[in-house]
Amino acid sequence: MSTLILFLNWHYLCAPKKILEIWRNFIRFVFNFFSISLLAKTWISHWKRYRYSYSRKISIGKNISNFIFNIFSRLMGIIIRTPVIVLGLGVEILVLGLGVISLAAWFFLPLLLVLGFVEGINLL
């Protein structure tokens, strides 16, 4: 196979696969870094598993007070988790966008290089 065919094969088939792989790494990393799936799953869970259990053995007043505490524990969890999830999703969207741009730029790179060079010569 001639070097040119090998190059075209690499540029339009192999390298995009590599870019996709790196892109996937970043998407997975951001997902992991902001613990998005875990925080979403446990969004309304008690903050740090802090909760009191209910029992018939204790008074209604105590049960109600436990209930209120548990509600606030959940609220606290939601308050802290929400911004991280939102931030994480924002970064994820950014990574997705950058990935699309990188992939598109890679496909048109030969053309962009020619244009860049011609434009550079013109500007001199």
Added chain:
Amino acid sequence: MDISFEKFNIRFEPRYSQIFKAVEIEQKYPLSFCKFLKVLFLILFLFGLFFYFFPLVWPFFPILAQSFLGLFLIFLTFWIVTSIWLSFFEQVLKKTKLEVSLSEILVSPEKFNLANYLSFDSAKLIFKTKKLVKSKKLGQVSSTTLFFKILEEKRLNFIFQRALLNQKEIKKTLRGFLKSFSSEKARSKKASSESKVKNRNLIFDQSFQETLYKAAKIAIKKGSQRIGLGDIFSGLAHQDLLFKKILALQGLKKEGIENLCWWERLLRRRIEERKKWWQYNNLLRLGEIGRDWAAGYTINLDEFSLDISEIIKKKKYNLELLSHQKELESLERSLSRQTQNCALLVGEAGVGKRTLIEYFTQKIVFGESLPVLNYQRVLKLDMGLVIAGSHGIGEVESRLNLIFSEAIRAGNIILVIENLDQFIGGEREIERMNIAPVLQKYIQNPEFRIIASTTYEGFHKNIEPQEFISSEFRKIEIKEVSEEVALRILEKRALVMEQNYKLFTSYPAIAEIINLCSKYIQTSPFPKKAVDVLEEVMVYISKYTKSKVLLPEDVAKIVSEKTEIPVGKIKKEEKEILLNLENLIHRRIVDQEEAVKEVSNALRRARSEITKRERPMGTFLFLGPTGVGKTETSKALAEVYFGSEKRMIRLDMSEYQNIESIERLIGSPKAEGHFITEVRENPFSLVLLDEIEKAHPNILNLFLQVLDEGHLTDGIGRRVDFKNTIIIATSNAGAEIIRQDIQLDKKLDIIKEELLDHLFRKGLFRPEFINRFDGVVVFKTLSRENLLDIGKLMMAKVQKKLKERDIEIIVTPALLEKLIELGFNPQFGAREMRRVIQDKIENSLAKELIAGAIKPGDRIEINPTTFEISKV
């Protein structure tokens, strides 16, 4: 260029191979130059960018800004083009597509072009070698020309340095060799009639092909599809005569070069992996946010534990598990279960349990384990800290209650408890801290995951009797790693220790550590014993010497100090001892020519290591009447071979007549066996099994395994190696046959045949037992002349002892004759003689010495009739 081959049938056609085309391209556009251009264009485009923005700050020359933008665009374009070219070269041209696997190629190497399976560096090396052969008119590409050229590879400097091989010297030798070869070739060409025909064909000779074939095999062994530079270098170590000679002179083995190549590859891969920052594992090292928000607080647990997960995250490189893969899988499976999700690692201290836990933690940290386990926190409970400062078991229990309930509440904890046996049951002070009841309370909770570790001894003594642990914990046995794996672990550790001690570790030193630890240290397993010795040698060199290089001699010195065995001396002297064994034994043994010769020959056979030996160094069965020198020969052998008579482990087999006595021999879960412990502590010894015929048949069966496989498993499951022992079993069964046959003047081999027949007939030994010995040696009865010589030897000992007190004793021929007259008893051999000397000589001497009748400086004589002592 056409390629032709002689005898060896391999297809090797560089001109039809893609990888050689890549080499040709690289010759036209060298990669190093492209890399230089890439850096240059990067600087220039940044330069253009800077000056484009510069007028914004200093707006007097706006016209120039446009030109700088143009320059920026042009150099940016060039930079991208060179970057793309380099990537294309690295990813495509250097890694050509392979149609079939390398292992399939080797099945029928004549069908496929092996040149396609070279790595880029290897192809480049062969390309350069071909060029050299052409320019020097050597005619053939041989393994030696390849060896000459490979010396220029900078990547192999690491190997030469570690192997303590002088690259310059080798190159000088090879240059001389090639020069002489070249002139010889020219002469033979002139003389030959074929010289008129210009031979344009370049021949890859037999040695080259064999090297390449071997290199391919080595590549397959390490799971590679391309023959790398290291593989060719290892192949040369196996095939090239000159290289083999150099290695032999340095005391290196060809396997050593393979190991060094592995070491170099490990380092290179680590550096390459670290460079790939975009890889998922490398990105994960940046940590994460909010992972533990879903888990409960672990304030108390954190105080009493060490976070292994955090330590792993901070490591700059990935851990590698060189053995125990199956055990790792078993650990993952056990912990991922809903019930009985605790694991107990059982193995000797230093066998690699901690490494296994660390590697398991790494898998969890990177999310590469089972989904249930991924991203959990692995914490090592510091039991010392839990116990410290507490006022009795009550406080310890309440602390543990707090810790364990926190671990369950957190929901993401895997707790590691090392040496669990020390905190469960038992009788000693520390073991009164029995945490079993607390553990029992939580163990069935599905969120309570524990990895505990223990030794075999601790397991049998303290853990096994606790039924709930046996049922809730899954036992995973961790066996000792092989010498090969231990060597690789040591190579990895050496790099870290080198930085701490500012030393350079040579490969021969590392190989020597493995060799000596395997031979002389059995009290701890591999890799611990090897790592301990390495560290001790490092401390010794950095503290007491000015040297910066760790050498085999330093290792021998430290091992000698540790084991009290002069290992360096033994190594040097072994050859001499083996060649001179008969004479050395005869210093103590009178006559028994055939027996001594047979022992010496068998030992030389065994030690020449013609075949790989997994058995003891030598195993012998000595048959003969009492007092003819069987035990004395064993003592002599222990002295000449192991350096001292004290290096003899003696067992009176008449004490092992019952089946119950097996316990005394190999121990039981509750107690260590006397014999096996002694062998474990002194693996470099002579084992003497006196009166073997009296032992219980089951005990003989145990020894059957030792004689055959060279190891025995003790009562608590530890494997004890006998590979560095000489085993001698003695028996006086059938002594009467020997006596009768000697009287009839029969030859020794006939006596042996008759004796063995008798033993088999009587059912004293089974043929398979006898056949396991390297030699069955028959000792003759002693003649009167023999006894005279023995008498002389015994009296020489008395003389020596008295000389130490500055007393000289004259031993007259009349005295010796009298001693023989009294001591000659064919039934008891030399034993009667010893008794007579004790009674008549030593007793009299003792009385006179105590009475003060004999003083230092005296010269004495003994009356042969009355045995009275008189001064002369």
